[in-house]
Amino acid sequence: MKKYFLSIPIFMLFFMSCANKPTPQNVSDSANHQWWKEAVVYQIYPRSFKDSDGDGVGDLKGIISKLDYIKSLGIDVVWLNPIFSSPNADNGYDISDYKGIMKEFGTMQDFDALLKGMHERGIKLVLDLVANHSSNEHEWFKQSRSSRTNPYRDYYHWWPAEKGKPAKRWSFFDVNADAWMYDSTTNAYYLHYFSRRQPDLNWENPKLRKEIFDMMNFWFDKGIDGFRMDVIPFISKDTSFPELPKEYNGDFVTYYANGPHLHDYLKEMNKEVLSKHNVMSVAEGAGVTIETAHNFVDEDRHELNMLYHFDGVNYGYVPGKFKTPEPEGYKLVGFKEIYSKWDSVFAIKGWGTIYLGNHDQPRMVTRWGNDAPQFREVSSKMLTTFLLTMRATPYYYFGDELGMNNIKFDKIEDYNDIETINHYQLIKNKGEDVKAFLDAQKISGRDNGRTPFQWDATANAGFTTGKPWLKVNPNYTTVNVAAEEADTSSCLNYFKKAVQLRKNNKILVYGKYILLDKYNEKIYAYTRGDGNDMILVILNFSKDKVDWHIPSGLSIVETPLINNYHSFVNNNGIISLQPYQAIVIKVK
Ligand code: ISL
Numbered sequence: 001m002k003k004y005f006l007s008i009p010i011f012m013l014f015f016m017s018c019a020n021k022p023t024p025q026n027v028s029d030s031a032n033h034q035w036w037k038e039a040v041v042y043q044i045y046p047r048s049f050k051d052s053d054g055d056g057v058g059d060l061k062g063i064i065s066k067l068d069y070i071k072s073l074g075i076d077v078v079w080l081n082p083i084f085s086s087p088n089a090d091n092g093y094d095i096s097d098y099k100g101i102m103k104e105f106g107t108m109q110d111f112d113a114l115l116k117g118m119h120e121r122g123i124k125l126v127l128d129l130v131a132n133h134s135s136n137e138h139e140w141f142k143q144s145r146s147s148r149t150n151p152y153r154d155y156y157h158w159w160p161a162e163k164g165k166p167a168k169r170w171s172f173f174d175v176n177a178d179a180w181m182y183d184s185t186t187n188a189y190y191l192h193y194f195s196r197r198q199p200d201l202n203w204e205n206p207k208l209r210k211e212i213f214d215m216m217n218f219w220f221d222k223g224i225d226g227f228r229m230d231v232i233p234f235i236s237k238d239t240s241f242p243e244l245p246k247e248y249n250g251d252f253v254t255y256y257a258n259g260p261h262l263h264d265y266l267k268e269m270n271k272e273v274l275s276k277h278n279v280m281s282v283a284e285g286a287g288v289t290i291e292t293a294h295n296f297v298d299e300d301r302h303e304l305n306m307l308y309h310f311d312g313v314n315y316g317y318v319p320g321k322f323k324t325p326e327p328e329g330y331k332l333v334g335f336k337e338i339y340s341k342w343d344s345v346f347a348i349k350g351w352g353t354i355y356l357g358n359h360d361q362p363r364m365v366t367r368w369g370n371d372a373p374q375f376r377e378v379s380s381k382m383l384t385t386f387l388l389t390m391r392a393t394p395y396y397y398f399g400d401e402l403g404m405n406n407i408k409f410d411k412i413e414d415y416n417d418i419e420t421i422n423h424y425q426l427i428k429n430k431g432e433d434v435k436a437f438l439d440a441q442k443i444s445g446r447d448n449g450r451t452p453f454q455w456d457a458t459a460n461a462g463f464t465t466g467k468p469w470l471k472v473n474p475n476y477t478t479v480n481v482a483a484e485e486a487d488t489s490s491c492l493n494y495f496k497k498a499v500q501l502r503k504n505n506k507i508l509v510y511g512k513y514i515l516l517d518k519y520n521e522k523i524y525a526y527t528r529g530d531g532n533d534m535i536l537v538i539l540n541f542s543k544d545k546v547d548w549h550i551p552s553g554l555s556i557v558e559t560p561l562i563n564n565y566h567s568f569v570n571n572n573g574i575i576s577l578q579p580y581q582a583i584v585i586k587v588k
Contacts, residue, residue: 026510026511026512027506027507027509027510027511027529027533029510032510033510034305034351035076035280036077036226036280036305036306036351036393037351037393037509037510038076038503038506038509039075039076039077039124039280039393040074040075040076040077040388040393040394040396040499040502040503041075041076041077041078041079041126041393041394041395041396042070042073042075042077042078042079042396042398043078043079043080043081043358043359043395043396043397043398044063044070044078044079044080044081044398045058045081045359045398045449045450046058046059046060046062046063046080046081046083046105047081047091047092047104047450047469048450048451048452048453048463048469048470049062049063049066049398049453049463050062050063050065050066050453050455050463051463051464051465051466051468052064052065054464054465054466055104055464055466056464056466056467056468056469057104057105057464057469058105058452058453058463058464059104059105059106059110060083060101060105060106060107060110060111060113060114061106061110063080063114064110064113064114064117067114067117067118067121067123068121069481070118070121070123071121071122071123072496073401073495073496073499074496074499074500074503075123075396075499076122076123076124077123077124077125077126077225077226077280078118078123078124078125078126079126079127079128079228079395080125080126080127080128081128081359082095082102082127082128082130082230083101083102083105083111083127083128084096084097084098084099084100084101084102084130085097085100085101085102085103086102086135087135087137087197088102088104089135089195089197089198089418090173090194090195090197090198090418091416091417091450092128092130093128093130093194093198093230094130094133094134094135094136094137094194094195094197094198095130095134095135095138096134096135096137096138096139097138097139098134098212098215099215099218111222112222115222115223115224119223124225124226124280125224125225126224126225126226126227126228126280126282127219127224127226127227127228128227128228128230129216129227129228129229129230129232130230131201131212131229131230131232131235132193132200132201132230132231132232132234132235133192133193133194133198133199133200133201134198134199134201135197135198136196136197136198136199137197140152140155140156140201140211141155141156141199143155144156144158145183145185145186145190146185146186147185147186148160148186148188154202154205154208155201155202155205155207155208155211156190156191156199156200156201156202157190157191157199157200157202157237157239157241158186158188158189158190158191159180159188159189159190159191159241160187160188161182161187161188161189162187165180165189166180166189166241167241167242167243167244168243168244169191169193169241169252170252171192171193171194171195172193172194172195172419173194173195173198173418173419173422173423174192174195174196174422174426175422175425175426175429176426176429177426179191179192179193180192181196181199191237193231193234193256195418195422200234200237201235202237202239203235203236203237203261203265204236204237204239204261209265209268209269212269213268213269213272213273216269216273217272217273217276220273220276220277220279224279225279225280226279226280226281226282227279227281227282228282228284229281229282229283229284229304230284231256231284231286232266232283232284232304233256233257233258233259233262233283233284233285233286233287233288233296234256234257234259234286234287235259235262235265236259236260236261236262236264236265237259237260238259238260253286253287254287254289255287256286256287257285257286257287257288257292258287258292263295263296263301263303266296266303266304267301267302267303269303270302270303270304271302274304275302280305280306281304281305281306282304282305282306282307282308282353282393282395283296283297283304283306283307283308284307284308285307285308285309285310286310288307288309288310290309290341290342290345293307293309293345293346293350294345294349294350296350297346297350297351298349298350299349299350305351306351306352306353306393307353308353308355308395309342311338311341311342312335312338312339312342312355312356313355313356313361315330315334315335315338316329316330316331316334316335316367317444321440322423322427322437322440323440323441323444323445324436324440324444325367325440325443325444330368331521332520332521332522332523332524332541332542333518333519333520333521335368335524335541336515336518336524337518339354339390340513340515340518340526342392343390343391343392343513346391346392347391347512347513351392351393352391352392352393353392353393353394353395354387354390354392354393354394354395355387355394355395355396355397356368356383356386356387356397356400357396357397357400357449358395358397358449359397359446359449359450360446360449361397361446361449362406362443362444362445362446362448362449363399363400363404363405363406363448363449364380364383364397364400365379365380365383365400365403365404365405366405366406366408366443366448367406367443367444368383369382369383369580370543370580371405371406375543375579375580376403376405377403377490377491378564378565378578378579378580378581379579379580380400380403380491381403381491381494381495381564381580381582382539382540382541382564382580382581382582383400384396384400384401384491384494384495384498385498385537385539385562385564385582385584386524386537386539386582388498388499388501388502388508389498389501389502389508389528389535389537389584390513391509391510391511391512391513391528394502396495397449398453399449399453399454400495401491401492401495401496402454402479402480402481402484402490402491402492403479403491404451404453404454404473404479405473405475405479406442406443406445406448407447407448407451407471407473408442408443408448409438409441409442409445409447409471410438411438412424412434412438414447414471415441415445415447416447416450416469416470417445417446417447417450419446420441420445420446420447423437424437424438447470450470451470451471451472451473452464452468452469452470452472454472454473454475454476454479454480454481455480455481455482456480456481456482456483457476457477457478457480457482457483460472460476461473461476461480462480462482489566494562494564497562498562501561501562501584505535505561507528507529507533507534507535508528508535511528511529511530511533511534511535512527512528512529512530513526513527513528514526514527516551517548517551520548521542522540522541522542522544522546523538523539523540523541523542523546523548523577524537524539524541525537525538525539525548527554527587532588534554534586534587534588535561535584535585535586535587536550536554536556536583536584536585536586536587537582537583537584538575538577538581538582538583538584538585539581539582540577540578540579540580540581540582541580542579542580543579543580544579545576545577545578545579546576546577547574547575547576547577548574548575548577549573549574549575550570550573550574550575550587554587554588555587555588556570556585556586556587557586557587557588558585558586559585560583560584560585561584561585561586562582562583562584563581563582563583563584564580564581564582565578565581568583
């Protein structure tokens with residue numbers, strides 16, 4: 001076995017590891033181990049996974065028919081985007097009945113069969129809790145808007161118009177970016193942080209909280225294993241609706257995430273619901289910062305288990321321009337800084353998550369890798385390696401295991417997403433550059449991550465026998481499950497291998513993370529674990545060949561545990577990496 005000599009002296013590495021305080025997140029401290037820390041979560045957007053009845057929309061029976069595929073991935077938990085009754089203004093994030101199943105998706109019997117099928121295969125099921133807002137077609141809202149004295153009036157936030165126009169609140173999806181909507185029935189404005197069809201629920205009302213907690217218990221009694229909580233940091237509001245306090249400096253999102261009773265309500269939810277079941281909870285951490293993160297997830301606060309932050313996915317956009325990528329692409333040094341910083345946030349307490357794609361994001365390979373034909377596969381595999389070797393629970397988005405990439409629609413008519421469509425309208429109304437907006441959406445638009453899953457090379461990628469609700473990426477003829485199952489070096493088989501790697505090496509879950517060579521603009525390298533049990537991860541984030549020196553003090557003890565190329569070239573401690581090469585290897 002070769003020994004390698006080193007560009008960073010060994011005492012430096014020793015110093016770096018001693019500089020970090022001892023951490024409870026380690027392999028030997030089993031008291032701190034939890035199933036949800038060790039899990040790999042696979043997110044399914046049900047609308048796009050598999051259609052069983054030819055209406056062009058994915059459904060629960062479709063998922064049931066593919067349970068063996070899901071099992072074959074080796075993942076532990078499935079998170080399903082909302083499956084509840086909804087008029088689909090925002091594809092299920094506008095719920096009209098929290099205890100009903102969306103009719104396009106099937107019935108409660110289908111749901112029960114799906115849950116049973118998952119549990120029989122040892123897979124846990126996490127649903128989406130969308131409780132900051134409901135649909136405007138929810139019975140509560142219909143009642144609420146009908147009169148000022150209706151018993152449901154204070155299930156929502158109303159501002160009587162005789163008091164004048166309420167202080168500005170910014171809306172994510174409104175064509176005027178205005179979160180107050182005037183309703184003539186009762187001469188009042190209602191609040192909607194998202195679209196007009198998604199009025200915000202009034203959590204300051206204990207009756208509303210009880211309804212939500214009862215509903216959560218209803219699903220837990222059915223046997224689900226957790227909730228992902230949509231914009232949960234936004235639930236509490238200062239109902240005097242003052243002008244935006246100066247300290248927020250125009251940042252509505254951070255203001256929204258710091259409501260006065262937020263943590264009282266999360267504690268109440270924990271007491272009334274979560275603590276009664278062996279389940280996991282994960283907040284969509286919109287507006288959460290490294291300073292506030294611990295308030296959500298520290299064990300001794302008895303609130304939630306995990307959250308996911310937005311620092312990573314929002315990185316690399318031009319400041320002040322809606323989701324517009326920097327012309328030269330993102331800078332790896334800054335990317336490493338973000339993920340290293342978030343690792344350190346949870347080094348002692350709490351627990352992190354990691355993701356590069358989801359239903360609100362473009363495809364990870366297009367945004368963070370390189371989807372040019374010669375690099376799509378290798379860079380997908382490289383990103384998969386990153387997600388599965390960090391100290392955080394990986395949330396892996398369906399289709400990324402195939403290396404699916406952005407469809408890059410040319411025209412607004414191809415889009416379905418309310419965010420893209422309403423933002424386009426807003427830009428048009430303001431007379432701004434719609435062409436530049438559409439160009440940016442090719443990289444950042446949410447529909448890129450929502451195109452139908454690619455099962456095989458038959459019509460519509462085997463997703464539906466009807467007309468798909470959103471166009472299928474034309475590359476389905478080669479990028480699909482059938483082709484990739486048959487190819488031992490496919491993205492799909494690489495993903496399965498990477499999942500097993502994490503399962504077989506607990507240090508990839510709990511082991512200490514140390515960033516190496518932080519200013520390297522092309523290589524992201526880090527070690528996991530310490531002492532005699534260490535793993536080195538080397539990721540070439542560039543399309544160039546790069547020689548990288550193994551730091552002094554580290555010596556390779558085996559051949560790579562995983563490698564997205566067939567070759568592994570080292571020469572006296574210098575590893576020659578191919579474009580987007582990823583190597584995970586044991587070191588001493
Ligand atoms: O999608 C985003 C960025 O494009 C975010 O701003 C997103 O709107 C925000 O993170 C909230 O997302 C969640 O709630 C929305 C829904 O549209 C998203 O799909 C959901 O993940 C409203 O329910």
